[in-house]
Amino acid sequence: MNFEEILISRRSIRRYTSEKIDSASIRNLIKAAMYAPSAVNKRPWHFIIVEDKGKMEEVMKIHANAKMLKEASHAILICGDENLQHDDGFWIADCGAATQNLLLAAHGKGIGSCWIGIYPREQRMKDISNLFNLPKHVKPFALVSLGYPAEDKRLPERFEEKKIHSEVWGGG
Numbered sequence: 001m002n003f004e005e006i007l008i009s010r011r012s013i014r015r016y017t018s019e020k021i022d023s024a025s026i027r028n029l030i031k032a033a034m035y036a037p038s039a040v041n042k043r044p045w046h047f048i049i050v051e052d053k054g055k056m057e058e059v060m061k062i063h064a065n066a067k068m069l070k071e072a073s074h075a076i077l078i079c080g081d082e083n084l085q086h087d088d089g090f091w092i093a094d095c096g097a098a099t100q101n102l103l104l105a106a107h108g109k110g111i112g113s114c115w116i117g118i119y120p121r122e123q124r125m126k127d128i129s130n131l132f133n134l135p136k137h138v139k140p141f142a143l144v145s146l147g148y149p150a151e152d153k154r155l156p157e158r159f160e161e162k163k164i165h166s167e168v169w170g171g172g
């Protein structure tokens, strides 16, 4: 796949085979995430690698939309460090960029992934922080489930001309 094909054909994959992803591949996905852009290049992120099925069960209890963890080989918790960010709130955009890099890197390697949202839901952030022993200044942003795909997704049509404006809002 060339890069444009990777961008367009990535889909959220929620069904996985039982094949485990090797740890070198997991580290390479995190490396790709670490090359994301961040405000003033502060890179205010941390990544927690989760393999333990018990931990995934705990996540599923506190997150209604994380059932895909049942079959996942790994999950990665992306966290933002308020002490490292450029200025108040920048960690959110920085972690979003890192998360997207991770998803695209996974797809490029034939690994299925799904973004499981945590921020900005306050209760989820609290529960996940407790579950993973996060210090106060470290905020859980998202979990990404990972595994070799056991489902095929069709390519949707998403190009929307009406969302493109020329020079000013509504300019066509």
Ligand SMILES: Cc1cc2nc3c(=O)[nH]c(=O)nc-3n(C[C@H](O)[C@H](O)[C@H](O)COP(=O)(O)O)c2cc1C
Pocket: 010, 011, 012, 013, 014, 065, 066, 114, 115, 116, 117, 118
């Ligand atoms: C901020 C954010 C939060 C999301 N949270 C969840 C989630 O909790 N559970 C889930 O199954 N998918 C979640 N998704 C995945 C979206 O449902 C998915 O990206 C969207 O339906 C588009 O499908 P695609 O990823 O296949 O292109 C989330 C995506 C984003 C960007």
